Structures are given as structure tokens and as C-alpha cells.
Amino acid sequence: MKIQIDVAMEYDLSGDMRACLAVEAAKTPVQTVLSEELSLPGATLTRTAGEAGLGQRIWVAMSAPRMSLRYSATAEITRDNSPLENFALTPRHELPGEVMTFLRPSRYCQSDMFPAFVARRFGEIEGGAKVAAMRDWVREEMTYVPGTSNATTTVIDTFAAREGVCRDYAHMVCALARAADIPARYCSVYGIGVEPPDFHAVAQVYLGGAWHVVDATGMCEPDQVAVISVGRDACDVAFMETSDPAGLIEQSVSVRPA
Template identity: 50%
Template structure:
């Protein structure tokens, strides 16, 4: 599937500063970037590797107090949807380093707090069947409500409130999967079926010696997303980071199938 991406952002900054951006489509398994362009007014750019070596971060040294950018890309997505139900879960000693780091608690995914709940609710399941059950539970229990959470909302807070956005559903899914001994990482993506249109968050789980997509909101499938970056939680792949305060003037994310 060929996917076109068009992003415009206009932010008021506290002053001239370096802005860290994670919004480039990654060159990674299952997708090929055919075209890509990033234009930022009054800025010099350089790129550094993304978290865990997936994708890249852009360091934009902005010389004014306004960040105005446009990013566009065309990406061929070649990965296909895979039935996860029968895939086995790896033992602790068989996990590679990249998966081990996604088995531990993190700032927004306090997986250690969910171990008793996971034993009671999903202890009878294993591997891919457990992953599917966790996904279905999160989708059924967590209402998608725009504006219901903040950038500091944790998985436990979402578990209690039973509402949030894609970021919150993904944090909760990752926390539950990790509590069950299944590595899960937070993955920022572009998706053509995301409503309202925006940057989107999904999870990836380590089963049968590979990473596999899970969208706890049910909006997108593996063959319809473009990976931007991956990490333990949203803090690792924030689309924009600044030293001072930044205020949105306008932002538009448009993702379409070609």
C-alpha cells in the first residue's frame, strides 16, 4: 500500500532555540520511503538516530520565536497483517536486548503494578492469544475521549478513569502486556484511518522472534501504518521537544492512501 503524508505545524516558541522533532517516516522493515521533504523556516537542521536505532530525530536550530514547518512523504508499506493467536511467547532467556528493555516498567507504563490483575484476568492464556485478549479488553474498556488526558497521564490513571486517547490506550496495553511477561513497545505512526487525523500511537509486541503490530484503539492495521519511531513509552518518541514552553498556533496531519 502506498501512503502519502502531509504535516504542517506552526508553534509559538519562548525564543530562538533548538527543537527536537520525531516526525520523519522511518526507513525500517515493512516500509520504504519513496519521497521525503522537511522544510522549516529560519532553521538549520541535522539528524541523529532515533530511539533504539529506529528512524531519526531532527534537531532544528530555530533562529526566531516561531516554528513553522511542513513535512511531506510518500511511503510504500509492504508489511501484511499477521494472525497472532497461535504465536508463541519467548522465555526470558531467549529475548534479545531490544525486547528486554521493553519488558520493564517505564515512566508511563507501570507494568509492575498490574501483575496481580493480569494473573486474575488473563492468567489462563498464553502468547498471541493473551495479546489478542489484552487488546480486546483495552478496546472495550477504554473510551476514546479527546481531551480527557494530559501529557503526564499514566497507564494506571487510564486504567482507573477508563478513558483517554490513542497514547493512553497504548500505554495501558504496553503495561498489561509487560506485566504478563510479553515485551511491548510504544510506536508512533501515521495511519490513513485515524480519526480525528493526527499523529497516532500503536503498540508492538515481541512474539515468535519478531515485532508485531497491535492497535488498542482498533483504528489501524499493520498494513496501513507508517512507523515514525519506537520506544518504551511516549517520552521516547515525542513528536516535538523544546527547552521552553511552546504553544500551538495551528497543526494539521493528513495521511491518505494513493
């Protein structure tokens, strides 16, 4: 599927007027960026590799406080859309070294708190079928309620409240999968059908020797998302980071079939 991405961001920066951005669709074997354009007037840009070597971070140094960004891209997604049940668990001793970190607890995904629950609720299910059952449990148990979580909300809070936004759904899937010895990572993406339109978050699980998209919100299919960046949890994949306060003026994200 081909998708069209259009982003507009306008912020007032303070202090040293620098920001670290993750807004460009990543280039991967299953995600081809056919065209893209980034406009940031008055900025000096420096690029670095993203987490896990996927995508890029852009360091922006502004000559004036106002940062006005426009990004547009057309991407072709050829990601496997097969049911998760088709994929087998990769034994821990066969995992690539770079995948191992996504088995471990992280700041927002305290997966070490969930093994007993996972064993009781999903213990007799194996491989991709177990992940599918976890995804369905999260979708059925949680309610999507904007504004109910913030930058301090962890998966422990989400498990208790049973409500949140895409960030919290992705954290929940990651925590449950890791507790079952299945590598899982948090992904910032552009997705068709996201409501309200914005940057979106999904999980990816490592099964059958590859990463597979899991969107427990039910908003997007795997071939309808363009991955921007990945990490252990939301702490690793913010679309913008600044050392000093930044004031939002305007922001819009549009993703549609191309």
C-alpha cells in the same frame, strides 16, 4: 499498502529557539519510504538516531522565533497483517538484549502493578492469543474520549478511569503485555483512518522473533500505519520537544492511501 503523509506545523519558539522533532517516517525492512520532502525555512538541522535505533530525531535551531514545518512522504508498508494468535511467545532467555528493556516498567507504564490482574484475567491464554485478548479487553473496557488525559496521566490513572485517547490505549496494552513477560513498546505513527486526524499512537509487541503492531483503538490495521519512532512510553517519542515554551499557531496531519 502505499500511504501518503502530509504534515504542517507552525509554532512560535522562545528562549534558545531550538526544538527536537520526530516527524519523519522511519525506514525499516517492512516500511519503505518511496519519497519524502521536509521544509523548514530559516532552520539549521542536526540529525541523531531515534530510540532503539529506529528512525531519526532532528534538532532544529531557528534563526527567528517562528518555526514553519512542512513534511510530505509516500511510504509503502509491507508489515505482516496476520492475526496475533499466529505468533508464539519468545522465552525471556531467548530475547535479544535490545528487546529486554521493553519488559520493564517505565514512567507512564507501571507494568509492575499489573501481574496479579493479568494472571487472573488472562492467565490461561498463551503467546499471541494472550496479546489479542488484552487488546480486545482494552478496546471493550475503555472509551475513547478526547481531552480526558494529559501529559501527567499514567496507565494507573487510565486503568481506573477506563477512558482516554490513543496514547492511553497504547500505554494500557504495553503495561498488560509487560506484566505477562511479553516485551511491548510504545510507537508514534501515521495511520489511515485516525479520527480526529493527528499523530497517532499504537503498541508493538515482540512475538515469534519480531515486532507486531497492536492498535487497541481499532482505528488502524498493521499495514495502514507508518512508524515514526518507538520508546518505552510517550515520554520517549514526543513529535516535538523544547526546553523553553512553544506556542502553537497551526498544526495538521493528513494520512491517506497513495
